[in-house]
Amino acid sequence: MRPMTKPRTRVELYYWPTIQGRGEFIRLLLEEANADYVDVARTRGGMSAMMRYLEGKMPGALPFAAPFVKVGGTVVSQTATVLAFLAPRFRLVPRAEALRAEASQIQLTIADFVGEIHDAHHPIAGSLYYEDQKKEAKRRARIFVQERVPRYLGWLEDVLEDNRSGWLVGKRLTYVDLSAFQVIAGLRYAFPNAMARAGRKIPRLTGLHDRVAARPRIAAYLRSKRRIPFNQQGIFRHYPELDPR
Amino acid sequence: MRPMTKPRTRVELYYWPTIQGRGEFIRLLLEEANADYVDVARTRGGMSAMMRYLEGKMPGALPFAAPFVKVGGTVVSQTATVLAFLAPRFRLVPRAEALRAEASQIQLTIADFVGEIHDAHHPIAGSLYYEDQKKEAKRRARIFVQERVPRYLGWLEDVLEDNRSGWLVGKRLTYVDLSAFQVIAGLRYAFPNAMARAGRKIPRLTGLHDRVAARPRIAAYLRSKRRIPFNQQGIFRHYPELDPR
Numbered sequence A, B: 001m002r003p004m005t006k007p008r009t010r011v012e013l014y015y016w017p018t019i020q021g022r023g024e025f026i027r028l029l030l031e032e033a034n035a036d037y038v039d040v041a042r043t044r045g046g047m048s049a050m051m052r053y054l055e056g057k058m059p060g061a062l063p064f065a066a067p068f069v070k071v072g073g074t075v076v077s078q079t080a081t082v083l084a085f086l087a088p089r090f091r092l093v094p095r096a097e098a099l100r101a102e103a104s105q106i107q108l109t110i111a112d113f114v115g116e117i118h119d120a121h122h123p124i125a126g127s128l129y130y131e132d133q134k135k136e137a138k139r140r141a142r143i144f145v146q147e148r149v150p151r152y153l154g155w156l157e158d159v160l161e162d163n164r165s166g167w168l169v170g171k172r173l174t175y176v177d178l179s180a181f182q183v184i185a186g187l188r189y190a191f192p193n194a195m196a197r198a199g200r201k202i203p204r205l206t207g208l209h210d211r212v213a214a215r216p217r218i219a220a221y222l223r224s225k226r227r228i229p230f231n232q233q234g235i236f237r238h239y240p241e242l243d244p245r
Helices: A023-032 A046-054 A079-090 A096-123 A130-163 A175-190 A192-199 A203-214 A216-223 B023-032 B045-054 B077-088 B097-121 B130-163 B175-190 B192-199 B201-216 B216-223
Strands: A011-013 A036-038 A067-072 A075-077 B012-013 B038-039 B070-072 B074-077
Touching: A011 A023, A011 A046, A023 A079, A023 A175, A023 A192, A023 A216, A067 A079, A075 A079, A075 B097, A079 A096, A079 A175, A079 B097, A096 A130, A096 A175, A096 B074, A096 B077, A096 B097, A130 A192, A130 A203, A130 B130, A175 A192, A175 A203, A203 A216, B012 B023, B012 B045, B023 B077, B023 B175, B023 B216, B070 B077, B074 B077, B074 B192, B077 B097, B077 B175, B097 B175, B130 B192, B130 B201, B175 B192, B175 B201
Parallel strands: A011 A036, B012 B038
Antiparallel strands: A011 A067, A067 A075, B012 B070, B070 B074
């Protein structure tokens, strides 16, 4: 059984306070780990604190963007880097170098998928409104749903089939499984029709999603106010015109 | 002085044989390290060997895509994961955990930049020809050149200014500096007009590019036939209509 690891040092998470976004992958790790953490930008004065880091006014490595964390004196940004940095502290990744590399490559592939999910509704620029790139979004989303969703989900299903433990890496749950859960949950919100079609071909991944959702700490988190609902400002957005039957 | 490290085990690199692409970031590391490596897909029968891995017919972690490497019995994919896996073997990253995390976050930010560079000419789908998404590419590239190129390059310049050693992380050259060199070289090929404008504002990054290019092993590599020239099939493509004066 995994020991109830409590970190010596509180983790400060910095991320936009009104969306799940990329920060959610880190929130899920911290919740599963029962970590002592604070979601800084959701506290009073926290947004200004976050902006000071992003504007380069604070010590430590300069983040390009949120999310980032501060642990002791170390500032770490880029979602996958943050996860790989935190996971060993909470035993959410195996020790062996080859398995850590495998977790990293799966996480980066999930990150690529997340980038494509975002660009399905913002194919021209993140700085433009959806309404100002809707025509291009329809064209991109059609191919994304036909080609990319089955390709990424099929690959994750193959990894699960190869690994045989029911988890993506090694013999126990890792941070990568939490991220895979989040992608499935988000895609079901954003592309319910596409996921109804894809779901039949990914029984192992669907099972993984359900087992993560049922873990006591994750289940409690999903019921709590700490879990921001999916909405139309995040990465996963439901635009019916991008998800035809 | 850095010792001439020779790895115990030959590195097999698998990547498309006719482009620099994402494989080039790994080639640069292996060249600077004077590593014993083989660029498998450029050897006889190598393409079939690569395809067997991508089709899941070989042991080891399943790559989602090339590039990937095989070192001993370990298969590692995703460019940034490969670099982080190889760099300690060749002393191309510091030992300290915080500095390794910093290198990783810079590399992932470069990876995001490279993704946006690719999507400037392929905003709708990687599976469509450029000519079939040229209109959308013009719209995306205009904003990319105005907003994103200065943002990414400005951030790298800020990191160099903070670090003071002339390198992006720690006191010596790391794999991240090699990647930054490659991005500058590629952007100069693809967007010469935009880079002529941006160049004045990034003196430190320009200096880093020049110092990397002048390193004896990199200089020899760039002169050799092992360096595939930039071309119109890779990530960095020069379409004059996407790079107005």
